[in-house]
Amino acid sequence: QSTNQPINQSTNQITNNKMTEESPFTPSQITEWASFGPKLKGKPTPEQQAAAQITKEKRTAFKRSLSKTLGDAWSEKKIEKELDRLALCLADTALQRPAFLDGPSGTRDFYPPEMRIRNWLFGHMREVAHLFNFEEYDSPVLEHVELYERKAGEEIVDQMYAFVDKEGKRVTLRPEMTPSLARMVLNKTNLQSGEVRELTLPLKWFSIPQCWRFETTQRGRKREHYQWNMDMVGVEHVNAEVELLAAACLFFERLGIGPDAVGIKVNSRRVLEAVLTKYGVTKEGSDMFSKVCVVIDKLDKIGGEAVTEQLAEIGVGEDSARDILRALEAPTVDALADIVGEDSEAIEEVKRLFRVAEEYGFADYLIYDASVVRGLAYYTGVVWEAFDRRGELRAIMGGGRYDRLLTLYGGQKCNISCVGFGFGDCVIMELLKEMNLMPPSIPSVDYVVCAFSADLYGKAAKIAQDLRKLGCSVDLMPTPKKKVAQSFKHADNSGARRMVFVAPDELEKGVVRVKDLRTKDPTTQEGVQVDCPLDKLDTIDALVAAKVVELGAN
Numbered sequence: 001q002s003t004n005q006p007i008n009q010s011t012n013q014i015t016n017n018k019m020t021e022e023s024p025f026t027p028s029q030i031t032e033w034a035s036f037g038p039k040l041k042g043k044p045t046p047e048q049q050a051a052a053q054i055t056k057e058k059r060t061a062f063k064r065s066l067s068k069t070l071g072d073a074w075s076e077k078k079i080e081k082e083l084d085r086l087a088l089c090l091a092d093t094a095l096q097r098p099a100f101l102d103g104p105s106g107t108r109d110f111y112p113p114e115m116r117i118r119n120w121l122f123g124h125m126r127e128v129a130h131l132f133n134f135e136e137y138d139s140p141v142l143e144h145v146e147l148y149e150r151k152a153g154e155e156i157v158d159q160m161y162a163f164v165d166k167e168g169k170r171v172t173l174r175p176e177m178t179p180s181l182a183r184m185v186l187n188k189t190n191l192q193s194g195e196v197r198e199l200t201l202p203l204k205w206f207s208i209p210q211c212w213r214f215e216t217t218q219r220g221r222k223r224e225h226y227q228w229n230m231d232m233v234g235v236e237h238v239n240a241e242v243e244l245l246a247a248a249c250l251f252f253e254r255l256g257i258g259p260d261a262v263g264i265k266v267n268s269r270r271v272l273e274a275v276l277t278k279y280g281v282t283k284e285g286s287d288m289f290s291k292v293c294v295v296i297d298k299l300d301k302i303g304g305e306a307v308t309e310q311l312a313e314i315g316v317g318e319d320s321a322r323d324i325l326r327a328l329e330a331p332t333v334d335a336l337a338d339i340v341g342e343d344s345e346a347i348e349e350v351k352r353l354f355r356v357a358e359e360y361g362f363a364d365y366l367i368y369d370a371s372v373v374r375g376l377a378y379y380t381g382v383v384w385e386a387f388d389r390r391g392e393l394r395a396i397m398g399g400g401r402y403d404r405l406l407t408l409y410g411g412q413k414c415n416i417s418c419v420g421f422g423f424g425d426c427v428i429m430e431l432l433k434e435m436n437l438m439p440p441s442i443p444s445v446d447y448v449v450c451a452f453s454a455d456l457y458g459k460a461a462k463i464a465q466d467l468r469k470l471g472c473s474v475d476l477m478p479t480p481k482k483k484v485a486q487s488f489k490h491a492d493n494s495g496a497r498r499m500v501f502v503a504p505d506e507l508e509k510g511v512v513r514v515k516d517l518r519t520k521d522p523t524t525q526e527g528v529q530v531d532c533p534l535d536k537l538d539t540i541d542a543l544v545a546a547k548v549v550e551l552g553a554n
Helices: 010-016 027-035 046-070 076-094 112-131 178-186 239-255 269-278 288-296 299-313 318-328 333-340 345-360 405-410 425-434 454-469 484-494 504-508 534-551
Strands: 142-144 161-164 170-173 203-207 210-212 224-233 262-268 366-368 382-388 397-401 418-424 445-451 474-476 496-502 511-520 527-533
Touching (some): 027 076, 046 076, 112 224, 112 425, 142 178, 178 203, 178 224, 178 418, 239 345, 239 418, 262 269, 262 345, 269 288, 269 318, 269 345, 288 299, 288 318, 299 318, 318 333, 333 345, 345 382, 418 425, 445 484, 454 504, 454 534, 484 496, 496 504, 527 534
Parallel strands (some): 262 366, 445 474
Antiparallel strands (some): 142 170, 161 170, 203 224, 210 224, 224 418, 382 397, 511 527
């Protein structure tokens, strides 16, 4: 709902606004209170002080009048606090809120708390990738439109944020990362021979790019999202698929998501090809195979009857369509082998994948599902899709083998084996929330350094810088607080582990007082304190540890 319409009748708006539902004050009373203006701050002139005194008297008289009306339940202090809150709400609603203050539809702002969560999630992605010895890469968010138009059978082209730039080039914000990876590999490939130069195969690359698609927003789907991509280039056999699936499963494990909550459906486009060939749909001479794959990919969403109707619309006979769907309901690889034939290389490839996954230790996540196709037309072999077992979310992750993608861009000689997955951030975040696995978004810093007074700020800055040179994160309070309690509140809000007071008495002795906010002195229940020499700030840990032992603190 739009919130950027001008509000001309403020009092009527307040009457209907939720802010007054639990308050005894009328809109006119709130307006009158707001007319007194804000309290005076800073160093006022004598004229300002005189005017402020008059306003204070008006405020006091107004509060006393309301207190008599409302009774003992509402003290003057409570009245003032509530009216200040309501006056602030009045000021907010009275302003016209520009539409541009909202981000474009389907996009997100990441405030520091959300950014901490995002960094936590991306940190796990990067750590898992590094554990499997994948190297990180990146490419421009702006790509050539033709890069995606060459991928036949895609709906992505219709969803792109595409435009003509000032040089007349047709460009787009990338909707996915795989074509960019293909372009980068081909830039290091001899297109005449297909030989990859300057890069040593196999490549094991990963990235976490921001991708853009203009599509309907819903739970777990935005128009911009980040996607963890892991790809292997130059491995022709199923060991590459196993390695990528192992990485995805380890990632789930690290987040606390077990195979009871998430499964990964596995199939092979080659197996599907064998099934379709058996019932008269071949890849030779037409694009029928790709069209059938796109329709079958909708099976979970629209059901068997609708799939049968759509297959008929593209030329698949009704009997063949029903036989195909019956084959796709095979509960195991062995059951499908009875239909396709035991001697199928595609069937043996899938069986090997499950055998090795069992030995690897992640087979509990895997499920064979002959109906899994993946909508992208460039997949050529094993494909997979992760899903939540409750069936409430869309696909969490998907991937597969795409051995012929590079030939679309570089020519037939560039038939380089590739396999990879894409793992979006939106759906996994929804799942983590549902499972109560989100980490606390708490700020943290090693030290908060506060000066006793403004004239000691330079000394405090020097101490803060010395601590940073020791590898510590330091929040130097820009404005000294008038009260020690306010400094502690600042340190608490910053998530500080220790606090450093820069005061004149200690400086004269050549030391600075450090208070450990996480360790309590059992006699005072206050944080353990030590005085550290200014030229030995690297000994703070040892000094605190010794003090803890001395006091028996915890």
